[in-house]
Amino acid sequence: MELTKGSASSVAVSTVAEDGYRRIPLGLERGSGSRKMLKRMLRVMFPHKNFGDAPYERAAEAVLALACEKPGRQVAFAAAIQELMNMSFETLDDDAALEHLKGIAQTDFFKQVQGRALLAFYDDPEVWSLLGYEGESFDKGGYIDRGFNDLDWLPDPRIEEYGGEQ
Amino acid sequence: MKSIPLDEAAVVIIGSGAGGGTLAYELTKAGIECVVLEAGPYLKNEDYENDEWKAFHQMAWLDPRTTSGSWRIARDFPALPAWIVKAVGGTTTHWSGATPRFKDYEFKARSTYGEVEGASLLDWPITLEEMEPYYDRAEIAMGSTHRHGRPALPANNNYKVFANGAERVGYKLYATGPYATNAEPYDGRPASIQDGFNFQGDKSGAKWSIMVREIPRALETGLLDLRPDSHVVRITHDPSGRADGVIYADKDGQLHRQEAKIVCVAGNSIETARLLLLSDSAMFPKGLANSSDQVGRNYMRHLTGSVYARFDKPVRMYRGETMAGIIADEAQHDPSRGFVGGYYMETISLGPAFLAAFVEPGAWGPDFTRIMEAYANTAGMWIVGEDMPQATNRVTLSQTMRDQWDLPVANVHFDDHANDVAMRNYAYGKAEKLYEAVGATGCHRTPPYPSTHNLGTCRMSERPEDGVVDRWGRAHDVPNLFVSDGSVMTTGAAANPTLTIVALAIRQAEYIAAELKRGNL
Ligand SMILES: Cc1cc2nc3c(=O)[nH]c(=O)nc-3n(C[C@H](O)[C@H](O)[C@H](O)COP(=O)(O)OP(=O)(O)OC[C@H]3O[C@@H](n4cnc5c(N)ncnc54)[C@H](O)[C@@H]3O)c2cc1C
Secondary structure (H helix, E strand, C coil): CCCEECCCCCCCCCCCCHHHCCCCCCCCCCCCCHHHHHHHHHHHHCCCCCCCCHHHHHHHHHHHHHHCCCHHHHHHHHHHHHHHHHCCHHHCCHHHHHHHHHHHCCCHHHHHHHHHHHHHHCCCHHHHHHHCCCCCCHHHCCCCCCCCCCCCCCCCCCCCCCCCCC | CCCCCCCCCEEEEECCCHHHHHHHHHHHHCCCCEEEECCCCCCCHHHCCCCHHHHHHHHECCCCCEEECCCCHHHHCCCCCECCECCCCHHHHCCCCECCCCCHHHHHHHHHHCCCCCCCCCCCCCCHHHHHHHHHHHHHHHCCCCCCCCCCCCCCHHHHHHHHHHHHCCCCCEECCCECECCCCECCECCCCCCCCHHHCCCCCCECCCCCCHHHHHHHCCCEEEECCCEEEEEEECCCCCEEEEEEECCCCCEEEEEEEEEEECCHHHHHHHHHHHCCCCCCCCCCCCCCCCCCCCCECCEEEEEEEECCCCCCCCCCCCCCCEECCCCCCCHHHCCCCCEEEEECCCCHHHHHHHCCCCEECHHHHHHHHCHHHEEEEEEEECCCCCCCCEEEEEEEEECCCCCEEEEEECCCCHHHHHHHHHHHHHHHHHHHCCCCCEEEEECCCCECCCECCCCECCCHHHCCECCCCEECCCCCEEECCHHHCCCCCCCCCHHHHHHHHHHHHHHHHHHHHHCCC
């Protein structure tokens, strides 16, 4: 399968300080349109057709929090978002928007947005339930009585080791 | 708890994981007092989190490391070469539980495979026959299913797909184990509730780990002085070249020195090698026990890879034991496949948070989203096979990065060997065939995760010039220094390593106890 690739996801050891987004962020402040722009960008990156806006908004917030951790990064993010505004990214249809993101996929800005948004978006309990994942299970007694073996479209297989001739 | 004075020359064990924890239990059981120094905190079952990233940030080794080489990890996760734990119990708290044994020929890799260009293959100085009684003891300790009367775990959803696929492509050697999690109560611990959070520490205690078994029992003997949050930064030696103490930093960075009569290093392959390299001196200019220049070399991580397959019906792979499914048909040496050595296939499941991060690092866009969208209908397997030891795959001290104590961090350099690449591609193909046989509508070949199996940086060898330790894990250069973890592995075999690490540690404990009695230590 051909996958559209940025490069490194920024998973690993850095955690984003929850309170990173506290100063008045130049160019990224509320009303600047940066959230809306990021939200659109994330929808093009992770196009789950039936998902509402809320998880994309939360992922956009996480990206902004990352952006605001350091002044240099904040300036770079604000500039990159301004570029997207200047070319009216939000008015592009899905295909054109995807093409545009492919074109900037190797930039630092894109890689940081992709890495941070991916972590936040798929770590969101609403996204989990939209995907059919049930999250925490120990306190509910695990799945021993809640369908760990409820797959019924295949026969029950042997669980013991093979007893015959090899 | 026992308190051993700092100025008393003690048996000191560094690291409380599969190797160090087993050694501590076996020695204290034999009446020998031990100090265990563990860099991480003492977390218990109730502290563990049913949440992938929370558990990872709670338990994983997150001190910085660096990477180099052509492996994809250096690009995708440059600061995270390995996925291992920093806590009492070591990585057995995160592990899943698959416990196959090594095979006879795998202890004789050099003689069986012959010369493989670019590989530094060597036969182990010990044989399967010698290991068998210790494998028995390890399986009984760990409660491996399908062994010694322990019943099989039931089939979960992921296994149903996996085993039916196996049957349809003609594999025979599939089962839900051997797997060190209780199908019924055993050894004072409950049966599995199939909660699906093995990789996050297992709150129920059904899964064997050093934290649930060996540590509490060693403490009960009254002979164990367990010191969590104690990060060893140097092993010292006397003028004759015998180890005589270890220096460690507590969680505030305060240094302490414990005198030692025996030092056993079990920090998992990367940190074990790093600690020996950090312990250089005029007498050991290349690092302690490193006259061979083999410390840090021949780093192995197993050939791994995963295949995630999509179906048009629900699977819900996350429900139930993460890795209770093993196929052993390909775990044999059959060079007609185009490579030496063999591999296992094992079920695996990740939640959406980890799947998104690891299924194809760096990916985004519609094709990536399709993989995630199919989450509930996805089945997964992991491929684990023998990778070739190479002298240049190596743990060294970083020239550029230092840790919180201002000590050089480990750099992990790795290049895949051509044999590794051939085996991985072959195995991907077989995995896809298996899933297609039960109706997969699409499959994704996932590259190796940060290394969960870290082996070989202090390998066992008959001759001192070929390796770091002898057949007992005793350093060739330093008579009272032992290595007690996966770094002693001469070659990696196809099997997951922990059963063998535990068996080797039980065997080593017996040897140390006997040598102490004989007055040889
Ligand atoms: C997600 C996952 C799944 C796995 N599943 C399986 C499986 O199914 N089957 C299998 O066989 N294996 C599995 N493994 C691998 C298994 O966990 C390891 O092989 C095993 O735990 C290694 O044992 P060890 O003693 O070498 O090191 P560890 O168990 O990692 O213990 C090393 C300990 O030493 C401590 N330490 C390191 N340096 C220092 C220092 N300088 N001072 C003090 N303490 C130090 C560390 O904090 C750590 O606690 C899995 C691993 C992971 C991550």
